[in-house]
Each structure stands twice: as C-alpha cells, then as structure tokens.
Amino acid sequence: MKRITSNFDTMSTLQTGPVSPTEMASRLPVKLTGLVAATFTPLTSEGELDLSVIGPYVDYLTKRQGVRNIFVNGTTGEGMSLSVEERKRTAEEWCLRARGKMDNVIVHVGCLSIKDSKDLAHHAETVGADGIGVISPSFFKPKTADALRSYLKEVASAAPTLPFYYYHIPALTGSNLLASDVCKGLGALIPTFSGVKFSGTDLMDFGQCVRHGQADQALLYGVDEQLLAALAFGANGAVGSLYNYLGSHFNKLLMAFAQGDLVGARALQFSVQDLLAFASKYGFDVALNKQLMSDLSGLSLGPPRLPLVPCRPEMAAAVAQKYHQIFPEPGELLE
Ligand SMILES: CC(=O)N[C@H](C=O)[C@@H](O)[C@H](O)[C@H](O)CO
Ligand SMILES: CC(=O)C(=O)O
Secondary structure, eight states, X not given: OOEEOOOGGGGGGXXXXXXXXXXXXHXXXXXXXXXXXXXXXXXXXXXXXXXXXXXXXXHIIIIISOOOEEEESSTTTTGGGSOHHHHHHHHXXXXXXXXXXXXXXXXXXXXXXXXXXXXXXXXXXHTTOSEEEEOXXXXXXXXXXXXXXXXXXXXXXXXXXXXXXXXXXXXXXXXXXXXXXXXXXXXXXXXXXXXXXXXXXXXXXXXXXXXHSOTTSEEEEOOGGGHHHHHHHTOOEEEESTHHXXXXXXXXXXXXXXXXXXXXXXXXXXXXXXXXXXXXXXXXXXXXXXXXXXXXXXXXOOOOOTTSOOOOHHHHHHXXXXXXXXXXXXXXXXX
C-alpha cells in the first residue's frame, strides 16, 4: 500500500507549494487536524465494557485506516448511555492504549448533570487525554448562547490544561442555537477553547464559524457524507464514525482536495454517499454502524446498549457486502 505523509495541513499550501507538517505547525498552531475517528465502545455480549478490544482497535485504526486521532465516548461511543464510572474506565483505557500510537485522544465529557461533566473533564486531564469535547445539555436546553457559554466555561474550567472543543450536534441535542453564535467570544471566556466539532448540516452556520474563528482553532466537520463541501468552506479536520472503516479512503479524498483535484475528491465523496444511501434503506444508526464495524474490522465490538437495539446481522452483512463492492481496494495510509 502506498504511504503518504500529507494531511489536511497540505491544504493551506495550495498556492505556496509543499510545506512540511512541522513548518506548518509553526505557522498555524492548530493542534487537531485531519481525520478523527469517533470510536465505538466495545461491549461483551452481556453488555458490559470489554476493554480488551481497545488495544487492537487502536492498532486497526492506525495501521489499517491511517487514522491517528480519536474522539471517544461521543455519539458513536454511546457515551450518554454509559455510567460515569464506565466512561472513566473507557477514557483511561483509550488514553493508555493510544499512547505513542495516536496523536490525539479527545474525550467527550458532556452529561446532563454539570457535576458529572466536570468530574469527567477533570478525570480526562488526569489520565492524559489530549482534549475534551462537550455537547449542549439536551433535557433542560440552554435557551440562549450566553447560557450555553456559561455552562461550557464551567465544564472547561475543570480541565484547565486541556484543549476544549465545543461539540455541535443539533439533531441529537435538540438545541436550536447556532454554533457560530455559541462560539462567538468563547475564546475570551474559555482560555482553552480550541475549536468546534460541527456535526450539523447547516453549512452557512459552519461557514460563519470559519469566518469568525481564530486562526489557531480547529474546525472539525462531522457529517462525513458531505465533508467535501465543508472542506471548501475551510474545515481543517473531520470527526466522524465513518473514519473507523473508511479512513484510508477519506485520506485519499483529503489528498485529492489538497491537490485541487475536485473531480477525484467528488468521486470518493459520492462513493461514500452511495454506501450511506444503501445503508439508509436498512435504517442506518449507531447499532447497525457498530455491527458493520465489527464485520469490516474483525474486532468484536458487541451489541449496542439500550435504548439502541441490535440490528439484524444480515442487515450489517448486506452493507458490508456493498462496502466491498464499492471499495474493493484499501485507500491511502498516512505515516
Ligand atoms: C449522528 C452521528 O452519529 N453523526 C456522526 C458524527 O457526528 C457522523 O459521523 C455520522 O455517523 C456519519 O456522518 C454518518 O451519517
Ligand atoms: C460521530 C461523532 O463525532 C461522535 O460519535 O460523537
């Protein structure tokens, strides 16, 4: 398999020619760029944590997918369905197993109780995470951007040394606040504010986050099937579930975009869309996605947890078959 060294950093070099990642780092101190896989949480068939899968999972992502960043205990990881204690144990194991292998482990610490979130944020700091992400509370929803900013500030203050990412996922939190409003002035309020993980389809709102964000902030897009559009708007990274098994192909998409090959980038993005359009007919959700990842990677990730219900195995098998049909060859790996 061909190895490439470029990543999102090359995108800013379209006019200036190749620049090494180290040089880029000194110019644009964005800590988190490139692909970030939102990991599934491995469970036993009885529904308990199966931490033994985490080491092999890290190796699968780095060696087979060329993915060197992870976002754990988020939507894909069913973080909101795990107990605080379970979230601590998984976060700790991911940090331990990723050490020396991954560039960034971002731990999602959003909860309904701010005390739990602060507890998890502090814990993430003590176990050596590289950053924390937080969603808006979804039961009592903050009514104003100000209220949400106050909440985020207090959670971030529990991990004063860790980069803080606001995780915008309106379809699941039910929040109707624009991410660009929430992020306005967040840097002044939260010294560790490092960027936004934008899992929404409102590209104008995303564009406004880019337009009014600081140069050193990560603009991470989270709707994998339309990443190319966000790249055009200035995304410098991507967090999503599809990078678990399509990382190497998305690396190719990033390369194509960086080289100005929009036709090539579009072909890859449309292939991903074809797979998702097929999977949608089976009701693609985290449960099906998790089974699909088990099938494609050979890792035993186990069932989802209630209220999610396991998908019928033949559904995931049909999607896996379609995956192999659309992507018969592996994509590109980063060094
Ligand atoms: C709702 C959800 O899970 N969103 C993920 C990230 O935020 C995405 O990575 C999607 O899983 C992916 O784009 C497929 O729709
Ligand atoms: C997909 C994503 O970003 C998450 O699992 O939180």
